[in-house]
Amino acid sequence: MSEGGPSTMRKMTGLTAILIAALAVVLFAVVASAAGAQPDGRGLVTGVVVMGPMLPIDPGASVEWPAQKAVVRAYVRGTDTLVRTVKTGADGRFSVRLDPGRYRFRAEPAGVSTLPIPHNVTVKVVTGQTARTRLWLDTGLRFPAAENVKPGDTPGRQQKYPQGLEGTTRRGPIMPVSRPGEPNDQPCAATLTVYRYDGSQVATVASTAAQGFAVSLPAGRYIVEPHSALSPMDRAAVFSIRVPQREWLSLTIVFDTGIR
Numbered sequence: 722m723s724e725g726g727p728s729t730m731r732k733m734t735g736l737t738a739i740l741i742a743a744l745a746v747v748l749f750a751v752v753a754s755a756a757g758a759q760p761d762g763r764g765l766v767t768g769v770v771v772m773g774p775m776l777p778i779d780p781g782a783s784v785e786w787p788a789q790k791a792v793v794r795a796y797v798r799g800t801d802t803l804v805r806t807v808k809t810g811a812d813g814r815f816s817v818r819l820d821p822g823r824y825r826f827r828a829e830p831a832g833v834s835t836l837p838i839p840h841n842v843t844v845k846v847v848t849g850q851t852a853r854t855r856l857w858l859d860t861g862l863r864f865p866a867a868e869n870v871k872p873g874d875t876p877g878r879q880q881k882y883p884q885g886l887e888g889t890t891r892r893g894p895i896m897p898v899s900r901p902g903e904p905n906d907q908p909c910a911a912t913l914t915v916y917r918y919d920g921s922q923v924a925t926v927a928s929t930a931a932q933g934f935a936v937s938l939p940a941g942r943y944i945v946e947p948h949s950a951l952s953p954m955d956r957a958a959v960f961s962i963r964v965p966q967r968e969w970l971s972l973t974i975v976f977d978t979g980i981r
Contacts, residue, residue, distance in 0.1 A: 890933065
């Protein structure tokens with residue numbers, strides 16, 4: 722009789738049946754576990770805290786992230802019921818998981834302080850979804866109105882409102898050693914993103930090295946986020962600003978190249 726006779730076939734058939742049965746048990750356990758697993762039903766809120774302006778001039782150079790110096794509190798909307806308290810990371814960012822609903826978020830400086838002025842932002846939390854928000858600490862400093870600035874002063878740019886922001890974007894240092902009488906910064910191209918205080922985007926404006934930028938806006942308070950068009954290493958921090966009725970504010974936004 723050959724080695725592959727009836728006895729061997731019966732053994733193989735029995736082993737196959739055992740393997741199939743074991744596999745069925747494992748699959749049943751996995752399916753049962755998945756069916757019995759229940760999500761926590763919460764949603765995720767991620768955000769960033771920014772602070773500014775720090776000085777009434779050169780906002781891009783003088784405003785900084787409140788690194789590890791902010792506390793974020795979430796309240797039930799319309800009440801003073803505190804739900805969660807978290808601290809920002811070194812980059813000013815935070816995240817927190819909450820039950821579905823509407824919450825009032827508020828950022829405050831760490832420690833005892835009455836300034837900067839915190840602002841409230843309402844966030845809707847949905848099960849299994851991520852909501853993103855911006856919180857800011859307003860120092861109360863304001864930029865002076867630009868002198869003799871009119872919408873027509875910027876050729877080729879349509880101005881919708883009788884007020885807004887205009888100015889230039891620069892980057893520096895451009896040399897590791899500064900020499901007397903020689904400038905150590907230069908004009909640069911950039912993109913400015915303007916947000917309302919509720920986090921919604923209002924406008925994106927390009928700034929050129931030759932002409933700078935101009936963007937007309939409804940009167941109100943805004944957050945401006947600069948991005949260098951030349952190098953991702955250039956840094957200019959987010960800042961807050963109030964645009965008054967029928968006034969144009971002149972800004973010089975300076976990107977830090979990191980050259981030392």
